[in-house]
Amino acid sequence: MTFTFSRYRATQNYMAASHKEHPDHLITVFINNGFPMHVPCPDPINLSDERTLEHLKLFYQLNLFEQGPVRALVPKTLASVDIVELIRGRVAGRRIETxxxxxxxxxxxxxFNNTLGLKGSTAIVEQLWRKGVYRCRKPDCCCSNNENMLEAQESTDRCLNMVMGWNGSVASVIILAPTLLSMAAMVVWPAVAVKVCSSTGLL
Known part of the structure; x- marks a missing residue:
């Protein structure tokens, strides 16, 4: 119980520190339609895709860390990051796009796994802003009418859902493990039986 509480506190402490550093903007993130994380984010103006995804990835990894050993028993991994509707600020709705x-x-x-490939790009940030995923926390947000953003926001009630899918290699190992163990036993057991019988004088 103490270990679980410590993991939870680590995530909450980092979230609180990030709120102080980035008080004006946020992105709401779900992992597999779970509980919402309202992630404080830097000002999107002149923000790179690389930095944005690294920031989101940190909170994603903190969430996995919070799940503890249970996470290791589930052969799932990140499959896609979807833009979805945000319902009443706490429920992930229908998918808009990936x-x-x-x-x-x-x-x-x-x-997402290798952000260096996005070095110098801002297309993802612009997409998040345009689709209403990147949201202002204040009415007088500095980027609401900024000409640097390509388009006005389509909506202000959208979020990200990090969709988990089965890890094929891990799932295969889990499924095949009983069969492989049975085959190994079939090969090893006769040799063991012969050796035991020989040592006891039964052969």
Whole structure:
């Protein structure tokens, strides 16, 4: 119980510190339609995709850390990052679109895992702003009417949902483990039986 509480406190302490550093903007993030995280974010003007995704990835990793050993028992990994409707500020609704983060196998998360590939790009930040995911916490937000943003926001009630999918390699190992152990036993057991019988004089 103490260990779980410590993990929870670590996440909350970092969230509080981030609120002080970035008081004006936020992105609401869900992981697999779970509980909302209202992530404080830097001013989106002149903000790079690389820095934005690194910032979001930190809170994603903190959330996984908070889950503790249970997380290791579930063979799931991040499959995509979707823009979804935000219902009443606390529920993830229907999917609007998926962030184009590049495919790694069948998972569209390549640039989330390796943000260096987005160095110098601002397309993701502009998409998050335009779709209403990147939100101002104050009515007089400095970027609400800023000409540096390509377009006005379509909405102000959207968020991100980090969709988890089955990790194929881990799931395969879990599924095949009983079969492999049975085959190993079939190979090893006759040799062990012969050796035991020989040592006891039964053969």
């Amino acid at each position: 962030l184009p983060l590049g495919f790694d196998g069948n998972r569209e998360v390549m640039y």
